[in-house]
Amino acid sequence: MIQKRLSLKNLALAAALIVPLCLLYARAGAEFAIGIVDILFFAESVRRRDWAWARAPWFVIGLIWWAAELICSAPIPALGLGAAGWKSFTQALVLIRLLVFAVALGTWVLDTAPARARFWAVIAACEAWIFLQSWQQEILGVNIFGAHRWPDGALTGPFWAPRAGPPYAHLLFLALLPVIAALLTRRSTAARLGAAVLGVLGFATALIIGQRMPFLLAGLGLAVAALMFRPIRLPAIALGVLALLAIPALRVVSKPSFDKLVVETSHQVGNFAKSPYGELYTRAAVMIGRSPWHGYGFNGFLYFCKQPRFDGGLPALGIGPTSLKRGACNIHPHNFYLQAGVDAGIGGMALFAALNIAWLLALGRGLTRRAEPMRLGAFIGVLTYAWPLASTDNFAVLPMAGWLFVMLGLGLALVKSSLSEPAFLYSERQCEFSAIGPFS
Template identity: 70%
Template sequence: MTAKRIARLAALLLPFCLLYARAGAELTIGLIDLAFLTHSLRSRDFAWARRPWFVIALLWWAAEILASTPIAALGLGPAGWKSLSQAIVLIRLLLLPAGLAWALDTPAARTRFWLAIAIAEGWILLQCWQQAIIGVNIFGDHRWPDGALTGPFWAPRAGPPYTHLLFLVALPIIAALIARRGIAPKCAAAGIGIIGFATALIIGQRMPFLLAGLGLAVTALAFRPVRLPAIALGILVLLAIPALKLVSPPSFDKLVLETTHQVQHFALSPYGELYTRATVMIERSPWHGYGFNGFLYFCPQSRFDAGLPALGIGPTDLARGACNIHPHNFYLQAAIEAGIGGLLLFAALNLAWLIELGRGILRQPMKLGAFIGVLTYAWPLASTDNFAVLPMAGWLFVMLGLGLALPQSGPAEPERLYTGQSRQPAMTGSYHD
């Protein structure tokens, strides 16, 4: 079995492992990386390592390693070797999108990989509706106490992956349907859009729902064939929010009432406490940070109780949720771990990813979907998970890898979802044989 075939098989398993098998996801990521590096060594082709996004990724990785290396004289690596070891293995994730782009070098391979992602997304959707209608998911789990749907999981984890994958899965199908003659395909496309957003609404998680709105706005701007329907859908969603109180009162309470309360008293909310605490930590060590997972290791220390007097924000309180395993924002996390320099490199890395994916999105719905998925993941004004921890980090690099595998120009790919054939000339470049 060739290295590329191993990588392709591992890639097909990866979306399902991200749903339920974290160890399996780590194994498949390792196989993809190993197969990719083996091919690069055998062919002596490392042109992919000179791509701007990968160069910036290596610089950010180096900043994380430096900040995590125990050098007491320089104040670096206060968490010791456990932090350094975690920083070192970040490279497995940074290699993954390049490995996927190499493995998914044919329309057939991309279609199969997209279908695996679509099945995972569809499973989340179905389990959310089952739980909303009959009260439990397939495993017998009920709604979370705050009203959010858990979908196919035991905890409220359905919203983030569902939202990030929504446009990658839905846009190619919608584009293929509206390209067909007749009213029925166009009605089906409208139905997919409505069901997709209705699911984001009933899940009842605020940030994923807002990010879905961001994705819809980008779709309206970038994809002309659905511009007016997208605007209409946005208006419909806004009108549906009050009706949610009748259809799903727990979701309404979570999205509207709790959000209103937290916005009015944000500084004293758990998120306000977290962000204040994180800002104080950055002020105390603005240049070298605390190393990988520094927030987890050092947040409880009393020296960070100070608050932000200049903004009228008082001292934080552990009892109000000022500490957690991460600061719930990627950019605060980057600054805490590797200082201001690490923050700038991390921001540059996300921008480089978006620039790379942004080429060709006006003509390729699948690439537009990947772009929106990465954009909603990298959006700075959001509550997030830990950046480098599976499963969420895995979804980011899955979307990024598929987006990088798509050609930058040429006809749109939705038709290949049905034909499995390419109408483009063979691709060339450093990702491909």
């Protein structure tokens, strides 16, 4: 019986380990692996009759948000609900798979130090792959698949479209901080120099990729790391200043990146209301205003955005009518919170915001008292994903949603183990680290 339980858990860990790899190139494979983890986790919960994990505050809020999405997506014309039909309801129904995946990782699959170390190593390998392919494309002009830089100047890294920036920025500190911390334990000049080089190259990559929002989110992550992790505080501040000074140098080093980050950004900020993002956000706000209580169901922006009744703009804010020709409609509104509002009204948006806050509270517990690099990296990854002032992908759609719940699951597992099996402990008095896992 013990061997059977171990085999089931090992199978779940094997499935979990392939999720990050599949998120790079095989979304269907990632969905299948997530499903395997969920099924095995439910089977184990039934066997043990243990449902304590379902009482976690963040999970309870997640269930309420999910229920709101289901209700607003249910095709009940008499109540004005679910205008998009059963397709929207089905898409809302499967949202639960991601919540269960995160809690499975956090409470069962990654409940040992070796499992967490292996899972982190796979995530770090994915980040290293994006890093290497971005620099290959920058230096040689093509990535391993022969793909060139995107026409707007952004690097595509190991992909065929400009998708490198978001996952790279979200995973950056989770991948780097444990390595930098381990190098700093050695106290030698070479180790400290290596830590500095890793930090500079890691952050510089977010700059040369040339995608605005990922670079800004990497800057947010750097600020949080400097605030919460004292050993790198001064170097991180210096790196931030250096990055700001380096932006003008991009004109010489990588003019396409400079044009994307500086020239195009300046133009869009100066005319934001009429920019594609401004049009999308205005359109989403108008849609929420027209149906503030129940929205339009999951993916409502995709199904109803093009209707002329949403052309009006926001006159009270001095924002004129939107236009499809200027990009007012897309498959999603490029902001998670606006998407939640379009899907399930103001209540749905509030629940989604509460869910994100609950995630951060759960991951941040005790971090201010004891800085653990891997935990801090996971916290920063989820924070940059949950940050409301950002252009985003479609929430709950892989691959980006997969990265969120991968980081969340690992972070929850680290929180659970922080007292008994800390991945990294830092003593400010003794200036010593204790590493467990891939660097021990």
